Amino acid sequence: MLVVAALLPLLSLLAELPATAGTVVEVLGVRRPWELLLYSTALAAVVTIAALAVGIPLGLLIARSDLPLRRTVWALHLFPLFLPPFVLALGWFHVLGRTGLIGAESTARVLFSAAGVIWVLWLAFTPVCTSLVALSLLGVDASLEEAARLVASPWRVASRILIPSARPAIVLSAIVVFALAISELAVPMFFRVDVFPAAVFARLGGIDYAPGEAFTLALPLLPLALLLLALERRFVGPRSFAVAGLHGMTREPIALGAWRPVACAAALLLVVLDLAPLLVLGQRAARGGGLTALPRWLGQAPWNSLVSGAVAATIIAALGFVLGHAAARRIRGATSLDALSMLAFIIPAPVLGVGLIAVWNRSWSQAVYGSLAILVVGFIARYTVVALRTISSVILQSARDLEDAAATSGAGAWRRLGRIVLPLNARGVVAGWLLAFLFCVRDLETAVLFYPAGREPLTVRLFTLEANGPQAVVAGLAVAQVLLTAAVLGLGALAFSSRRILR
């Protein structure tokens, strides 16, 4: 299923090459697309560096310091990651736009520029670095840190032992942030900044409709994706560096001493920056009647998001469980499928989107292409890696002997998976499902390229209404997206806190 969902689109894109040969020179033989590609790459690089600059120290503070309310800071900081960055952009528009809460002509000018794009994407994606680094540090063997603390100051232990130990997580977070940033379509379009994905998008709809050119334009992104995959294979691979729980937070933390107030102030400021635009969106929606008008404007969009996300997440969790187990136990072929799922995630969204269109927009497959099924296929292609890596990390930390004991008792592979591995790793599978579901529900950059007419998810509804819908209603739709995400996270937290549901 992963091969059908993820590999076929990429192969079909290559298969389209001969047919689009005529347009290659015409489309790629001019400067503009290359300038856009370079510009998008530079924007993504700046976002990545900025996210690392804040995410690494914050991850360290959350995982290993005596920063007060570390878990709360982490949860609040993480929340915007599960929203489409476009929602944050809308929020900042209501804060810094010309008619914004503290806006003026000058702030609007800065916001509607590359600086605004970088600002919003930095806030949206820094939690990736923070969380991967924190999880990695929680997984560092306590004795490695203690051996260093016997001879070195906390600062030296952090810089020479802990952060180098988290190197795979840092590299992975850099790759993920770069891939998400270069795929981002809605935020640059909203802030009127020309980027490469927008050029591809423009040729798949509207007055510039030219699908052949879109295929051609997507081609230069392929080597970029392969480069990211090569880096990921070299420095990260399918290994686990994270922990399955947060037990590491109960270890004796490193005392910040005189730096504690400074660290508190910095963490608080970041949380305020993370949440302020969402609060302002709520205020704008409520004041302008956007919330009361919502039922008329929402249509089927939330339902489309929930159904496609739930179906996709369920299939992804099942795939992630089987493949994650295979990757954890180094079963032959698992590494290749792990690499394929990673490639589909880090490949710029326009490439995957255009590939999916090439495979499924055919007369024989309209039952898929014209329904929510195409969203499910797209989500499976893009987000399988999320569940695969989560579940594989959890399985890696469970004893292999338990499976071997089942094998020596005569249980076959599927029985072992169903009766031993699944019950023992149920929390990991549910966490994989939840993460996959959240990523599907927040997706805009992939779905916007091929959503079925009249069956758009909430993110696409929000994006398409932004151009000509009433501002209060658009803010209301954004609030609906925020509440939907918060509700899913809340239910997930409840499930994890209930020992009876998930032991």
Added chain:
Amino acid sequence: MTAAIELDRVNLALGSRRILEDVSLQIRPGELVALLGPSGSGKTSILRVVLGFLAPVTGVVRIAGEPVSADGRVLRPPEERGLSMVFQDLALWPHLTVAGNLDFGLAARGVPRSARLERIGTMLSRVGLTERARAYPGELSGGERQRVAIARALVLEPKALLLDEPLSSLDTPLKRELMLLLSELLDEHRVPGLYVTHELREAAALGDRLAVLEAGRIVQEGSLESLRSAPATPFVRVLVEDFP
């Protein structure tokens, strides 16, 4: 004579669970005390209290006469106590080479580069790992890793050395070889130490004095002969009876 390490009526609790109860123990300069006890008796907790990773609820820990922890407070952080430790799982930093593992602590203590290189070279030569200086821990055999861990602890010329069952995972020939090396190195460096183990053979071979810990209390201290002649508890009796 001032004790190298002294625990004075140390009590430790984690939550509602009492881990150590009125533990008093002295390690004199140049002496190696072997601390024996069953699993869960609190042996590793004593090491963590001495190192400064845990603060005793009541009681005092002194190093070279200076109080370093007292009544719930850590007065000197671990890095300022001048102690070294060989961890049970060795805790070699996987991203640093053998030489890098030895260098880390020396650099942290501000030893000049030329002196560091000399001390690392001498120590690696002593443990027979000169050729492996640029290797990473993952590239070493089990015995080589043990030697790196011991070398890393001793290269710092610590005030005292703590060892947490460092040989527990080794086969008998390798264990004998490393016990001999450890014994020679401790004699050469004349460093006092606390050696935690659950094997009387190791304790008797390396320790100048034995202390037995049961359920967080020191139940007996003395030589092997004194333990044999008057075992204080059934556990001590079983321990010495099983030893030829």
